[in-house]
Amino acid sequence: MNTFYFIAFLSVFFSIxxxxxxxPVHSILYLILTFFTFTIHYILLNAQFxxxxxxxxxxxxxxxxxxxxxxxxxxxxxxxQPKSNLIKIAAVIGGGCFLVTIVxxxxxxxxxxxxxxxxxxxxxxxxxxxxxxxxxxxxFEVSSVLLLxxxxxxxxLATKDPKTT
Amino acid sequence: xxxxxxSIPLNAYILLSSVIFSIGVIGVLVRRNAIxxxxxxxxxxxxxxxLLTAFSVYLGDASGQVFVFFIMALAAAEVxxxxxxxxxxxxxxxxxxxxxxxxxxx
Numbered sequence: 297m298n299t300f301y302f303i304a305f306l307s308v309f310f311s312i313x314x315x316x317x318x319x320p321v322h323s324i325l326y327l328i329l330t331f332f333t334f335t336i337h338y339i340l341l342n343a344q345f346x347x348x349x350x351x352x353x354x355x356x357x358x359x360x361x362x363x364x365x366x367x368x369x370x371x372x373x374x375x376x377q378p379k380s381n382l383i384k385i386a387a388v389i390g391g392g393c394f395l396v397t398i399v400x401x402x403x404x405x406x407x408x409x410x411x412x413x414x415x416x417x418x419x420x421x422x423x424x425x426x427x428x429x430x431x432x433x434x435x436f437e438v439s440s441v442l443l444l445x446x447x448x449x450x451x452x453l454a455t456k457d458p459k460t461t
Numbered sequence: 462x463x464x465x466x467x468s469i470p471l472n473a474y475i476l477l478s479s480v481i482f483s484i485g486v487i488g489v490l491v492r493r494n495a496i497x498x499x500x501x502x503x504x505x506x507x508x509x510x511x512l513l514t515a516f517s518v519y520l521g522d523a524s525g526q527v528f529v530f531f532i533m534a535l536a537a538a539e540v541x542x543x544x545x546x547x548x549x550x551x552x553x554x555x556x557x558x559x560x561x562x563x564x565x566x567x
Contacts, residue, residue: 346529403472432524
């Protein structure tokens with residue numbers, strides 16, 4: 297029980313550091329740490345497949361892509377002009393109101409019973425693969441088309457030379 | 462293996478995901494760097510993923526975890542397109558400050 301609360305504290309701490317770090321590169325490194333704590337959360341929930349996918353796809357691919365773009369554009373300097381304090385306070389109040397609304401409405405559900413694992417093999421690759429390829433076969437195939445179109449779009453957008461257009 | 466899942470109340474997961482989602486919302490509102498805003502969006506997506514997984518384990522239904530898998534595939538596509546757009550904006554304006562990008566405003 298203590299492990300969960302410790303990891304949850306670390307997730308919140310690092311995600312606050314993500315949005316407060318001045319340097320964008322530090323921000324990305326904190327985001328990697330946040331996603332690592334999420335991987336530990338998945339392991340604690342016995343969702344082993346999602347833990348591995350989160351580790352490989354998010355921390356391995358997506359965040360390296362972020363870091364690569366940032367380094368490529370040579371933006372790793374603290375050049376951001378901060379917004380005015382009024383906007384910051386308004387943003388924090390807005391986010392806090394959002395948090396209060398969400399938590400209050402979910403508390404009203406009364407779902408306070410503990411999370412217990414009914415089926416020990418729920419998050420394993422075998423079980424998830426059966427579900428994925430039986431019930432969700434069409435969305436799985438459509439997502440491959442989505443990834444292909446995203447790849448074509450990214451190549452088209454990133455290689456366009458503004459001088460020739 | 463079952464003993465690794467400690468009896469954590471579902472409210473704790475709801476609270477954690479809501480807090481991280483709100484931090485993402487605040488990050489989108491506060492920052493001006495387009496890449497950091499994009500990272501805040503990723504933070505929100507991950508909060509939703511964690512809550513979906515927690516509910517999937519709570520209800521004993523594997524569909525929630527399959528949905529998380531689809532969200533991850535979607536996030537990969539979204540990041541590729543979004544970073545390509547940011548690179549193109551940076552080439553045209555030499556900046557990724559979103560206050561420079563007010564040309565869509567009339």
